Amino acid sequence: MNYTVNDKGFYGNYGGAYIPEMLFPNVEELREQYLGILGDPGFQTEFNTLLKDYVGRPSPLYFAKRLSDRYQAKIYLKREDLNHTGAHKINNTLGQILVAERLNKKRIIAETGAGQHGVATATVCALKGIECVVYMGEKDIERQAPNVSRMKILGAKVVPVKSGSKTLKDATNEAIRDWINNPEDTHYIIGSVVGPHPYPDMVTRFQAVISEEIKAQLLEKEGSENPDLIIACVGGGSNAIGAFYHFLDNESVKLVGVEAGGLGVETGKTAATIELGKPGVIHGSRTMLMQTEDGQIMEPHSISAGLDYPGVGPIHAHLCDTGRVEYANVTDEECLNAGFLLSKLEGIIPALESAHALAYLEKIKLAENNVIVINLSGRGDKDLATYIRHSEE
Ligand SMILES: *Cc1c(COP(=O)(O)O)cnc(C)c1O
Secondary structure (H helix, E strand, O other): OOOOOOOOOEEOOEEOOOOOHHHHHHHHHHHHHHHHHHHOHHHHHHHHHHHHHHHOOOOOEEEOHHHHHHHOOEEEEEEHHHOHHHEOHHHHHHHHHHHHHHOOOOEEEEEEOOOHHHHHHHHHHHHHOOEEEEEEEHHHHHHOHHHHHHHHHOOOEEEEEOOOOOOHHHHHHHHHHHHHHOOOOEEEOOOOOOOOOOHHHHHHHHHOHHHHHHHHHHHHHHOOOOOOEEEEEOOOOHHHHHHHHHHOOOOOOEEEEEEEEEOOHHHOOOOOHHHHOEEEEEOOEEEEEOEOOOOOEOOOOOOOHHHOOOEOOHHHHHHHHHOOEEEEEEEHHHHHHHHHHHHHHHOOOEOHHHHHHHHHHHHOOOOOOOEEEEEEOEEHHHHHHHHHHHHOO
8 A cells, every 4th residue: 555654653744742741641652552453353254343333334335327327427436424423433433432442441531523423422432332522613612503402412521622713723722632631531533634743543433434335335336446536525534535445556446536615615714625735734644734934723614513724634745646536616506516417317415525525526527338336425304404595595
């Protein structure tokens, strides 16, 4: 595998662990233990059994006939939207709760912006009967009331963060502070392929089940495990790397990551990190980062809360540098159009995040025999209010 992390935690020029000294023991414990835990047959058995019986895997690879007719290609949808809790995030939180158990941790912390990762974390904590504390900006708590209720019903404590802009970045700072103060008994569940080493690699390994399944499913349906093209949306980049992972070394499979263009990359109201970013350090790793001239982190904008992040996982910065993955972006409007189109053509209302991947179909020329896989990272139930607001126009 040409694109795996090295023993210092770097992907080319990106990654590493840029953390305050006081966090070092926690991260070091995880770094020393994670590969041993993941490789243990007992861990593998429990993880795979829960993926099957609790999450509902394998998620179907669905041949979308009417969408295929429209774009004159063979389009398959990888249905992560059918997972328990409605997205791919549960693959990772489930993996991490099993790691936490094996590290004898009695308490889980997480931060959440839109609430999706908070819900996926609260879910696995309930499953295991482990205490769960979720940090969330006060502004996000107001904006994402249904997910706050879900977390509480699941037994999690949601802590409002009142500092700074009262959003994700401030919630992250609070979670880190908590972890520093509770190094013995607490595990911090990070929700994407971001953060200090070993998180990006650990989360990649948990999400890689997506591409492992795609291979087996394509072999059965097409007689070849390799498609011509795989498209996935990129926020932090976990669903995308999950869909790409087992194809990275096969250059004949084209891989495209679609970022949130927001109102357009030229407007500054955007979350297209790879398009606009420069190298910098965020949340413990060196990666591409949207920043102002004087190096401050830019406030991102996207219609989809899950893509509204000013950084990107270090592996994606590296895959962009090497040219192995092509990164594109689509606007809020293009995303909405694609979401409405899939709803009408296939009877599937996609998450607005996933609709970014679908919108990319408008940007390319396809041939009739092209086999394309789109990773449908989540379902659109959570986005109904946004869909409704835009359907009258
Ligand atoms: C959180 C989320 C994303 C973005 O996160 P990645 O780490 O980039 O995958 C994408 N789609 C859905 C449905 C999400 O909930």
